[in-house]
Amino acid sequence: MKYVIFIPDGASDLPIDELDGKTPLQVAKTPNIDKLAENGFGGFTNNVPDGYTPGSDVANMSIFGYNPAEYYTGRGPLEAGSVGIKTTPRDVIFRCNTITEKDDMMDDFNAGHITSEEAAVLMDALNEYFNEKYDDFRGKFYAGISYRHLFVYSCESDEDAELLANLDTVPPHDISGKSLTEYTSWSEDLEIKMRDIMYEAQEVLKDHEVNLKRIDEGKAPANMVWFWGQGLTPKLSDFKETYGLSAAVITGVDLLKGIGIFANMDIIDVPGATGFFDTDYKAKGEYGIEALKTHDVLFIHIEAPDEAGHAQLIDEKVKAIERIDEFIVGPVMESLEGQDFKAAILPDHPTPISIGTHTRDDIPLVVYASGRTGDGCTSFDEEGVKTGSIEKQEGYKLMSRLINEF
Ligand SMILES: [Zn+2]
Incomplete structure (x- = not known):
């Protein structure tokens, strides 16, 4: 049959x-x-x-x-699976937009439709920066298409993974023109860590040559990352x-x-x-x-x-x-x-x-x-x-x- x-x-x-x-x-x-x-x-x-x-x-x-x-368990995990990223039960898979931040506002949720090539350079720069700065950095950026990328955070325990999977994140396209601080005012340790990564990434990205060139050309810079749509590996x-x-x-x-x-x-x-x-x-x-x-x-x-x-x-x-x-x-x-x-x-x-x-x-x-x-x-x-x-x-x-x- x-x-x-x-x-x-x-x-x-x-x-x-x-x-x-x-x-x-x-x-x-x-x-x-x-x-x-x-x-x-x-x-x-x-x-x-x-x-x-x-x-x-x-x-x-x-x-x-x-x-x-x-x-x-969410879109992020399905996207990771579709591009062959292998994840474990303690991994939390976030969608990761490259965005344009301006005066604490979500100025552009797709960073002026940045090209995949430019974004790949930025994702590489982030991995390099975090791995050099922290011996035990548990996250990894995966470049995708245009402004749509993934970030996988490997938790230390199943409990942590469960907690992080339930973090109250917001789709970036839903908060255009709104305050980013407001949507990242989380309270617990792990959650604060996610916020810290986003803002630390901003320090790396804002003066990156890819972005300086984009600004020169009158394009929106991808000066920050935004984590959302996260979940655990589906079983x-x-x-x-x-x-x-x-x-x-x-x-x-x-x-x-x-x-x-x-x-x-x-x-x-x-x-x-x-x-x-x-x-x-x-x-x-x-x-x-x-x-x-x-x-x-x-x-x-x-x-x-x-x-x-x-x-x-x-x-x-x-x-x-x-x-x-x-x-x-x-x-x-x-x-x-x-x-x-x-x-x-x-x-x-x-x-x-x-x-x-x-x-x-x-x-x-x-x-x-x-x-x-x-x-x-x-x-x-x-x-x-x-x-x-x-x-x-x-x-x-x-x-x-x-x-x-x-
Ligand atoms: Zn549809």
């Missing part, structure tokens, strides 16, 4: 006036997805547990078969041990690769998968077909509809859904013809055009099982699945339901 789970990120929506009160999923021409719906089962589900923000990381963790309430169980099936993931998004890596799935890198509108849909479909020859389960995630939702571009969203149908769902389904297989299609969360960001509303779900007659569900969209029979349950149960119920 093969399993394929199509994830058009953020595809579900609210009725849109310009589409005569319909949604992009309703309007898009999707003959292949329609076939799944007409011969399959429909219903609603929700991948975001109460109390969690509806991020793609949390929502896709559910789709991959893991309860975020049990396994989610996802091995997917194969949990479900008895080998799994592969195709996605252009690092956070999702991170989940796959922690669950010991195979990450299939597709050339041209950008995580944006211009992603190479055809290549994703072709690599998906190949992956299904050697794996029992394939998660194939496409970010484009979500990006269109954020950009509030109706046509782009409709087009993204149509391309997913034509170049991914169609070819993959055709390649499975004659085999025993089950397919599911669902977004991780809605990204309504009118709102421009994720919501925690329920999402439509269609499941198809070869050799079985469906339940009268008419189409894969916010209306069509209402006639379906799938009972709504927590999203993370979908994987075991796919195996056992359909």
Whole structure:
């Protein structure tokens, strides 16, 4: 038995006036997805547990078969996993922005979109400085892309790690123009240490030649680092041990690769998968077909509809859904013809055009099982699945339901 789970990120929506009160999923021409719906089962589900923000990381963790309430430890750790940084249970992994500080204010949370090359020099300078100054410095900076980096702090005990993981840090993009002192006024020893590192880094960065050059060129200097979004190394169980099936993931998004890596799935890198509108849909479909020859389960995630939702571009969203149908769902389904297989299609969360960001509303779900007659569900969209029979349950149960119920 093969399993394929199509994830058009953020595809579900609210009725849109310009589409005569319909949604992009309703309007898009999707003959292949329609076939799944007409011969399959429909219903609603929700991948975001109460109390969690509806991020793609949390929502896709559910789709991959893991309860975020049990396994989610933050974005920082998933990003570290995705770029191959090995961490231990006593490591606390922070996201680390290079920011522009001015008069104790968050002047620019991305330091003028500093280049990765410049930022890498600054991260190196910080590691060098702290390691030279302190014999026992327990932290390490890891350069990432543009202003997005990581900082890993290795605690002396499990208790310390737990405490630091719960430090009240704030996303830098939420405090533009606000006082930095106010958001770093922590009280305990370890917490003060984090603040000290941030401010000591500022001393190193503010006169660094990279920044002097940027100031000369009229650009914002990356004169400070900001720690946030931290967490412990997630302890996802091995997917194969949990479900008895080998799994592969195709996605252009690092956070999702991170989940796959922690669950010991195979990450299939597709050339041209950008995580944006211009992603190479055809290549994703072709690599998906190949992956299904050697794996029992394939998660194939496409970010484009979500990006269109954020950009509030109706046509782009409709087009993204149509391309997913034509170049991914169609070819993959055709390649499975004659085999025993089950397919599911669902977004991780809605990204309504009118709102421009994720919501925690329920999402439509269609499941198809070869050799079985469906339940009268008419189409894969916010209306069509209402006639379906799938009972709504927590999203993370979908994987075991796919195996056992359909
Ligand atoms: Zn999004």
